[in-house]
Amino acid sequence: MKSKTTGIVLENHEIAKGIYQMKLAVGDTAKEAKVGQFINLYLPRRDLLLPRPISISQISIGEGTFKLVYGVVGKGTKELSKMKEKEGIPFMGPLGNGFKVDEGVKNHILIGGGIGVPPLLQLASELKGNISVYLGFREEPFLVEEFKKYSNQVLIATEDGSYGAKGDVIKLLDENPPEGEMVYSCGPKPMLKAVADWSRAVDINAQLSMEERMACGIGACLVCTCKIKDEGLMKWQNKRVCKDGPVFLRDEVVWND
Amino acid sequence: MKSKTTGIVLENHEIAKGIYQMKLAVGDTAKEAKVGQFINLYLPRRDLLLPRPISISQISIGEGTFKLVYGVVGKGTKELSKMKEKEGIPFMGPLGNGFKVDEGVKNHILIGGGIGVPPLLQLASELKGNISVYLGFREEPFLVEEFKKYSNQVLIATEDGSYGAKGDVIKLLDENPPEGEMVYSCGPKPMLKAVADWSRAVDINAQLSMEERMACGIGACLVCTCKIKDEGLMKWQNKRVCKDGPVFLRDEVVWND
Amino acid sequence: MIKPDLSVNIAGVQLKNPVMTASGTFGSGREYGEYLDLNQLGAVVTKGVANIPWKGNDGVRVAEVYGGVLNSVGLQNPGIDEFIKKDIPFLRQYDTKIIVNIAGRTLEDYCQVVEALSHEDIDMLELNISCPNVKEGGVAFGTNPQMVHQVTSEVKRRAKQPLIVKLSPNVTDIVEIAKAAEAAGADALSLINTLLGMAIDIRKRKPILGNVVGGLSGPAIKPVALRMVYQVARSVKVPIIGMGGIMSGEDAVEFLLAGATGVAVGTANFVNPAATTSVIKGIEDYLIDQKESSVNNLIGKLK
């Protein structure tokens, strides 16, 4: 029987402005994790009932650890950032479907934005073949050196141009068109939509990791849905990001307005 | 301007089954405290909004500390018992009126029950003259040795007879009648009522420290009232335990049923 | 010590214990079945199901508030045919009661669902006339005593299984509504559904929920739920299923003492997927501690 378990914080420190990396001892749970999955973290603050979904950024089966990288954007992530070594944090997971890695694909294009970057790192470490990485940040970039271990084409854009190119990843892609057979992308919705349009235009297939607010995290409550195309009469149906996703194929996703 | 301040936990350990003593660094606030006053402690658990009133059991102006002794009876005191050295705990106070110490009184009778015992310790240390102490406990007694420093008549009763006399303080008083001019008592309401009856019977005046659930702790919200005799037409009025009390004269108190 | 008897009888249906799942928080048990043994539950109350598939509401469907959750799912469901095909056989594998929560926009919607279920192997029906998240039907039926009476009696006429009517707390006089449902033939009442609430994102200056308002659940609503259960229990004869913020066995005991025969656990599942089983355990522990031989000794036994 699965259950909520407790991870032990091994490290938790700021790696860029407002961005923290947490290393969590999770024991054998590490063996179950697939690239692109996430875990749901439960906070000690009793006024905050809902779990926080955070992608697994790196998996170490040997150590029995997950590395998570998260941005401090609200009450819950603020609370997470205060956790100290040796403290326990309850979590569920790994959850969700993860990216699909097709052995036939030789050239991979990874496109990440902001706090959508972290899960792509584990992906980069697992993919075989040639990897191009396009990362967009608001200001200070993070994990860049780690990506360079797995790819010699890591391109960076920042909104203010303080690091790498000025602008967003789409501009970066337009100016440095990659070659490949599969796009893997994670980031805020507007970016994902732009990546969907771009990849369709250049005719490369894409997997998109979607983000939604969650409650149960396991597919029962239907609060985390996103519109997914449906062959049937209804044209689309609301599918669960936590269970059917977070990764969907570009051509399945129906964009709101 | 007064304000909520933060005390630093210097000690917090179990001194009898389910009874904890906490020593709190409070700085100059110690100078303001009078015997029989209490402080209101605010808990870190966010689901628990209301402060917990705890009597000041010992005041050290020199050290700038308060000693509190509390029983773990619910969620809040449970939380208190988990606090560790050096942790900060917000509090308000000292609050309330405290016991009235009349220089003319030479023979004092202190009667405490359970978690009503602690505030009597500071009182014992301040009173001049002869002091008789009657303490009742459910099971394991506490602070007994400390009282012996100030009195050579410290009598104990426990409900199960495991320590001292078997029974309650009233039985103890009946079997060992004290002499004196003033009773000071603190404990659960039924005990206070019994002390009121007993002291009236033996014709010794009494001050009773009452207990009520609180919200504001400073006299504004009127949730902590107890019935106090009134000369006027209304015969009694509801007075505030937090501000007009917690100590009332026996003859003022109107007992419910 | 002998294990206390946890079984309760609700409108002729014997449950192994009073603990069930709150509709909409537990799907049909398939997902939570990986986290707990469904055989342990008194009953599984399924997500509201309508006569045809519903897509539910657009946009953000959940917001976190102090000690609670706002949701505006809007009764997304696969429709009764799909439900009968997939969910009833799934649940029948387990030794627990099946209570099907019924959604509708019109009286006919409700009746169609009930008729479709008439020959199905389920234990009870729960009529949801209190969902705050759909514009037509739902809560409109649940806030007016005449409407409550009408929809309850129409559904009851067609129902082959005992009928629970689920009440909305967004009313001036819950007792009046409860009496209307009882008079119309409800075999049991369940309360409360969610309180209508709202949350605003002050940076975006927009409501957080796509639907602007949503239903408030979780510990924040427990005092209101308990008060309503208490009031209704003293005014009707049919058994009551209490819910609203139950997180622990102790919370459940409060509802039982207030007069509920059964209790349902909703939002707590999101905090702990095994919340239902820990509530069952907590009730049992309380009975042992209080030296009570049966949970029935608690029901409505408030001094």
Next chain:
Amino acid sequence: MIKPDLSVNIAGVQLKNPVMTASGTFGSGREYGEYLDLNQLGAVVTKGVANIPWKGNDGVRVAEVYGGVLNSVGLQNPGIDEFIKKDIPFLRQYDTKIIVNIAGRTLEDYCQVVEALSHEDIDMLELNISCPNVKEGGVAFGTNPQMVHQVTSEVKRRAKQPLIVKLSPNVTDIVEIAKAAEAAGADALSLINTLLGMAIDIRKRKPILGNVVGGLSGPAIKPVALRMVYQVARSVKVPIIGMGGIMSGEDAVEFLLAGATGVAVGTANFVNPAATTSVIKGIEDYLIDQKESSVNNLIGKLK
């Protein structure tokens, strides 16, 4: 940066900022005046006062619940004569507006208080027809639109100061009630009073409150309060004072965006005696952060 303008106008009364105290949580400011500078407040709303002294309810008057507080004080107050003698002169020492909250069991009670106040130097009246803690009057007036209309118009006829009517959230349709008060001449509306709730001591098997049920306040009720303010703001023209669970400037901003012109802070005072001033500071910080020159740019400005 220039300090943003925090002043608001409610029914012709100019407040230096939108933050006031919620009636009953702050007495007449005497006690809290030791913990904060009363001159900083937009207004002090005093504890409900009746025509004669009331003793309030017996027994335990407060219970703590998850993220909230239940109270059953029952409007203990010294009566209007004593109030006029002691509290108005006290408050007039400060540069803040005085809003007197009025309690009653009958229409005549209310009218007597209003008449007694007619020549007093106070700024506004707040008519409490929503107290859940007294059997007669109070909430009975506040849950029926006809009654709301009647009591409001009778009081308004006698009132020499602008009249705020304070609404109960324990109703099916808050908009209907708000419209009745507006139609009867209310100059402003305040909402919400407490939600009716209950808590049980499971060891004693007794309700915690002496009065069995009580009023729920605090962060737990904020989503309900915010929803009602939003609904009412879109339906009436008079200004609204929003309250219910405001703990911080950010909470207050939610109410302003939802359509409140003023906000009141109640239960938060129990958690922090200087809560009102930290709410004022929080609103100011938000305005600065958002580069807004005036708090009036927020009111009702929800996208």
